[in-house]
Amino acid sequence: xxxxxxxxxxxxxxxxxxxxxxxxxxxxxxxxxxxxxxxxxxxxxxxxxxxxxxxxxxxxxxxxxxxxxxxxxxxxxxxxxxxxxxxxxxxxxxxxxxxxxxxxxxxxxxxxxxx
Amino acid sequence: xxxxxxxxxxxxxxxxxxxxxxxxxxxxxxxxxxxxxxxxxxxxxxxxxxxxxxxxxxxxxxxxxxxxxxxxxxxxxxxxxxxxxxxxxxxxxxxxxxxxxxxxxxxxxxxxx
Numbered sequence: 001x002x003x004x005x006x007x008x009x010x011x012x013x014x015x016x017x018x019x020x021x022x023x024x025x026x027x028x029x030x031x032x033x034x035x036x037x038x039x040x041x042x043x044x045x046x047x048x049x050x051x052x053x054x055x056x057x058x059x060x061x062x063x064x065x066x067x068x069x070x071x072x073x074x075x076x077x078x079x080x081x082x083x084x085x086x087x088x089x090x091x092x093x094x095x096x097x098x099x100x101x102x103x104x105x106x107x108x109x110x111x112x113x114x115x
Numbered sequence: 116x117x118x119x120x121x122x123x124x125x126x127x128x129x130x131x132x133x134x135x136x137x138x139x140x141x142x143x144x145x146x147x148x149x150x151x152x153x154x155x156x157x158x159x160x161x162x163x164x165x166x167x168x169x170x171x172x173x174x175x176x177x178x179x180x181x182x183x184x185x186x187x188x189x190x191x192x193x194x195x196x197x198x199x200x201x202x203x204x205x206x207x208x209x210x211x212x213x214x215x216x217x218x219x220x221x222x223x224x225x226x227x228x
Contacts, residue, residue: 106160
């Protein structure tokens, strides 16, 4: 079946603009995760959704970041008033909660460049 | 503070040899461990998962976990040039998967033809 998809694949924006990143998880995966990977750095966990609820938002870097999920499917990560330090690849992953394994599968990512 | 440590490399291994990648983790509450492969410019691809002490084999890959030493390793047998990539070690604290993964910064592996 189809894997995790993300859009856009690339986004270039000007400092101060808002951006919205989209993630479409593997069908049937109720758990969804957002990560950020800055150039040359490891992956940084941002937020987790179980269904449409986000039990823990403490990983979001600042109040400019928000995320939502509807219909236990698509999720959007919104960054308001973008800053240059927001430039990174934003990765989405999903996980089946039917399986006892905690394996997460990643989408191709959105490369965000803030000028 | 949950941390996963890896040697950044590069680790250079001749084609056909065994590549050995190591990682340590700080949080004794971590229950699940994963190895991802990441090619340059691409997203991480799951290679192995391991949850219990001991070895787990899948094809040319063997993952090893020692919870007492807080140590995870990945062995790649018969290394191929296509195995050249960055290997990311990750841990998960909650058995229910409620936490995100904590990643190391990765080990850059080069397989020399």
